[in-house]
Amino acid sequence: MTDRKIVLSTKNIAKFFYEPVKFQALHDINFEAYEGEFLTLVGKSGSGKSTLLYCISTMDTAYEGEISIKGKNITGMKTDQLAAIRNENIGFVFQFHYLLPEFSCLKNVMIPALKLGKYSHQEIEERAYQKLKILGLDEQALKPASKLSGGQQQRVAIARALINDPAIIMGDEPTGNLDSKNTAIVFDIFKEISKEFGQTIIAVTHDNDFAKASDRTIELGDGKIINHKKVFE
């Protein structure tokens, strides 16, 4: 399986915080994520999982080292370029859904695609319906996002993350607020999209079962990679 394509790689990532005191949150992080891989990041609280995720998300640009996405070194790019890269290549799912409350579920899902502008409005609407259907929410499509249950909202957020068929879907504790039933649903969706569509999942999690069932788990401790279990080897 060593011929699998690398979609994201990091080289010697170090991250410092200067407030309130100088503190190194990440030390020399090197890892690769492959196409179609379901990767989880675990570790104790404060070990630097979120910090690492935000660095590779392109949203945090204040780090040392290099990050490549789809073979392109994105370190040092301008924020507008990075925004365009995120729009096209990265979908996000957070612990909280971050849906726009005034918009319908459908519109929430459509927004990143309308921003990308690759398809016509009508095609985008059809695609958004499709994504909602995959997540079992096609009947809620026209409801305002604020009128859904927590689990439903999180699934709408996943549909939004999927709308532009990004190469990578990143999640910071995407099941953190969900009960075991909804966690299982989200897990199955992640498994399915990584296997069926070849999209890469990189998810921070505290849920050991969730991590164990993923393709590979990277464990962080004090800002360093302390366990790097490679399933593909």
Add this chain to the structure above:
Amino acid sequence: MKNINIEIAVTHIITRKKQTLVAALGVTIGIGIFLFMNSLSSGFTKYSKGEIFKNNAHIKIYKNDEISMPFMGNNDSSNSSQVIINPQVTTLSKKIINPEELLKKLKNQTYVTHAIAQVNFDVFYNRGKAQIKGNGIGVDMIAYSEMFNTQKYMVAGNVKSLQGNLNGIIIGRGISEKLNLGMDENITVSSSHGVVKVMKIVGIFDTGNSMNDNQKSYVNLSSAQQFIKEGPSYVSTIFVNTPNSDKSANYVPLLQLLTPYTVEDWKTTNADVLSGDKIRNTMLGAISVSILIVAAFGIYNILSSTIMQKINDIAILKATGFKGSDVVKIFVFEALVMGLIGTIMGLILGSVLIFIMSHVYMGGPVGYFPIGFESQLYITSFILGIVITLCAGYFPARKAAKVDPVEIFRK
């Protein structure tokens, strides 16, 4: 909707109608008052300019008092003593020499639309024992009326009846009323030079200005010259009009090249009135601009609070690929909509205020309040309303664009 930025902005506005309306209302009041105040000020200025031009041409040419120059001895030699004489007015006569030629020269200038000669003299109007002091003006009445629109103020008779009528006189309404003399009646006029004439009233004017109406009279140029015992070449003032009264000062140096007499534009002559206008306009302007700034703060506040409430939305939009400039566009567009609604309502409010004010009767020479609808002020107010809301919207929008999504997601 084509643009997702605009769609988001419109959704924010629709779901926050009340805040939008409050912000717009601030602009409405600001722009309404701005338009009203500036219309007031412009109406006043026009009125007072109109008053000035009842008696003044754009430019007047006259012989100024000459002051004797102090005699200075030779400065180069220490031996010579210096003699200094107290300056005195040395004018022998206020007469303009050879006015015909000067008038001809003036009329040949392309920028001169009108030029007339005038003879001023002091008079007493008598009827029996009643006597009124006043001033007479000798002019070519038809040309004068073209320049000063005198015909418009005639309440009896016609300016033309003075033409070739050496015995005719046109008097102000105040004189007519005080002496109880009407059309075609005789009035005794005596000049300060001791000339007394019985003249026939051929016209009565009412300019609304009591100074004019109680003192002024018009006679033929040659009658006036007789009153002051001067020959037909005597002229005291020459009045010149140019195409644009606001630019008349530019022509003063050009005219000065043609004549040694004093050339003075109306702004210099009426500097005191104009400076009063200026002070009033500045005050009204300052008040209306302050109100506009308060309105702008309304938009700034409401947009800032919207942004604070929507900070999560901004973070996720930025995470999913919206650029800083997209975020700026969203919120500036919201400000623009508030501003547009507010400005249009403001123009309506201002119009209502102007309409009401224009129906307020002030009495006296002013009549109805001098205020009107001026398209230029509408355009200025509209542009100002939009520019101010754009500025007020831009700063919070830029703050929104700088939101760091990582900081939000960490919470």
